[in-house]
Amino acid sequence: MSDAAFVATAAIPSAAPPPSPRKHWTGSRIAGTLLMGIWIALGIGFAFLIVGGYDAEKVARYLPRIIGGVWVTVQLVVLSVVFGAILSIPITLGRLSYNWVAAPLAFGFSYFFRGTPLLAQTFLLYYGLGSFPDLWKSLGLWWFMREAFYCAVLAFSLNTAAYQAEILAGAIRSVPRGQWQAAASLGLGRYATLRKVILPQAMITALRPYGNEIVLMIKGSAIAGIVTVFDLMGETRYAYSKTYDFQVYLWAAVLYFLMVEVLRRVWDAFEFRLTRHLRRDAV
Amino acid sequence: MKLLKSATLAAAMFALALGAATAQDATKVRIGTEGAYPPFNFLDSAGQLQGFDVEIAKALCDEMKVECEFVTQDWDGIIPALLAGKFDAIIASMSINEERKKSVDFTGKYYNTPPAVAVPKDSTVAGVSPEDLKGLNVGAQGSTTHSTWAEKVLTDSTVKLYPTADEYKLDLENGRLDAVVDDVVVLSDWIKSDAGKCCKIVGTITPVMEIHGEGAGIALRKEDTELKEKFNAAIQAIRANGKYEEINKKYFDFDVYGG
Incomplete structure (x- = not known):
């Protein structure tokens, strides 16, 4: 006999999993089914309302405007979230630092923008700061302050930057200090540690709150209506004020829902990617 | 048990409040206005409704011998709020036009300015x-x-x-x-x-x-024909007895009723 005896020549066939236990109609299962039934019934009722209230003339007249509003909402949210993310980096650094200038500055920024309503911030920026046209002209910034859309993006960016900085700073703090020390003992520099060790772990924590923040932005952007930017909500209100038909709010609800659903799926994909090292089946 | 009791109590109180709010009192008319359209209707520094519309409304209520209660409502939602029964009449410089007539009824005009x-x-x-x-x-x-x-x-x-x-x-x-x-x-x-x-x-x-229509009128729900007739009669009455002119003079140096 040779060594070959110790070499496996065939894989052991995998056994079928044990049969799952029979499901009983327990109290919680009945309750769950009932509640699910209510949700399904509501969904059907909702679809029925939309189909039943279909009015070709209203659809032809107002749906294109409302779809145009969706595009404005998407632009507002994407621009604000991107600018907010860029702005949140120095604020995060300030929030994590012990420097006596940077730390209070960053704290003050986040304190102000998280502590006051977005509505008030937008109003103050557009009508308040906008009431000094001569100042802005002398600074060469009137072209910016003049446009309601730019003002709305600026106000939303500042607001979301404060929230995003808190999310990021909190996520970085949640990574144990040992990770920094371990990286240092391997001779990694601070920047490399942050990029290769800390941020990948922090992003797992930060991902869902980030998603939340964007969902809130999608809906919060309706505030742009007060400064004459007609986003999805603005166009919906416009159509409603012409038709007095609450149908249009149902359309808006569906469109907002679709936007959030797209975002949710993208976020699931992100999470799948970020947590690939935690899955047993991933090779 | 305690929870159930307080829930029942809350439900009962809610029903009571709802009943009180919807009870139709023939001598009480709720009037919706915007409160942000000076000099016709606005809130003064004390938060009180003032303006031409408001005084006309008060004069009309006196004339009809009913008690009036004012409700302020954003312009955007003022017609839906009327239709939903939040108030019974809109006196807020609303122009009488075809588009609005599809959903509400109007009295005759009570002023007309270009x-x-x-x-x-x-x-x-x-x-x-x-x-x-x-x-x-x-x-x-x-x-x-x-x-x-x-x-x-x-x-x-x-x-x-x-x-x-x-x-x-x-x-x-x-x-x-x-x-x-x-x-x-x-x-x-x-x-x-x-x-x-x-x-x-x-x-x-x-x-x-x-x-633009024929001028500003009082908007009412289509089924409230009786109230509409009362308002129309009251407008004629205050036009005739000098009350309208008195209010007109207080606010404007010309005749707002129009030709």
């Missing part, structure tokens, strides 16, 4: 025609006959819609807008005040019947 265009004092705008306003930013309050006019007639201008008159005034003052459209009385009242000294009226617009 729309006008206001511009900054140093503006070179010479008139109110679409050519004069071509390529300019024109503001108006949304869901009003003025915004409908601007959108339909000023096709070569950029029309911006504001939630209330206050906001377009701010934007005309700071130069974001080149012109605004609203009722001549509203604009001239503002221009006479300190806040409006930036601007001037460049001219009035000849009303377009399909858009």
Whole structure:
């Protein structure tokens, strides 16, 4: 006999999993089914309302405007979230630092923008700061302050930057200090540690709150209506004020829902990617 | 058990409150108004409703011998709120026009003043025609006959819609807008005040019947025909007994009832 005896020549066939236990109609299962039934019934009722209230003339007249509003909402949210993310980096650094200038500055920024309503911030920026046209002209910034859309993006960016900085700073703090020390003992520099060790772990924590923040932005952007930017909500209100038909709010609800659903799926994909090292089946 | 008890109590109180709110009291009429449209209806520094519309409404209620209660409501949602029964009549300078008649009923007019265009004092705008306003930013309050006019007639201008008159005034003052459209009385009242000294009226617009209608009336639910007749009779009565003239004089130095 040779060594070959110790070499496996065939894989052991995998056994079928044990049969799952029979499901009983327990109290919680009945309750769950009932509640699910209510949700399904509501969904059907909702679809029925939309189909039943279909009015070709209203659809032809107002749906294109409302779809145009969706595009404005998407632009507002994407621009604000991107600018907010860029702005949140120095604020995060300030929030994590012990420097006596940077730390209070960053704290003050986040304190102000998280502590006051977005509505008030937008109003103050557009009508308040906008009431000094001569100042802005002398600074060469009137072209910016003049446009309601730019003002709305600026106000939303500042607001979301404060929230995003808190999310990021909190996520970085949640990574144990040992990770920094371990990286240092391997001779990694601070920047490399942050990029290769800390941020990948922090992003797992930060991902869902980030998603939340964007969902809130999608809906919060309706505030742009007060400064004459007609986003999805603005166009919906416009159509409603012409038709007095609450149908249009149902359309808006569906469109907002679709936007959030797209975002949710993208976020699931992100999470799948970020947590690939935690899955047993991933090779 | 305790929870159940308090829940029952809460439900009972809710039902009671609901019942009280919906109970139709024949001698009580709830009137919806905007409260942001000086000099017709606005809140004074003490938070009290004032203005021509409000005083006319009070005079009409006295005439009809009913108790009136005012409800302020954003302009955007004022007709839906009437239809939903939040109040029984809208007295808020609402123009009687075909579009609105599809959903509500109107009394006869209680005043009629033409729309006008206001511009900054140093503006070179010479008139109110679409050519004069071509390529300019024109503001108006949304869901009003003025915004409908601007959108339909000023096709070569950029029309911006504001939630209330206050906001377009701010934007005309700071130069974001080149012109605004609203009722001549509203604009001239503002221009006479300190806040409006930036601007001037460049001219009035000849009303377009399909858009502007015959004047401002009281809007009611279509089924409330009895209330409509009472209001109509009361308007005639205060026109006849001098009460209307008295209120008119208090606010304006010309006859707002119109021809």
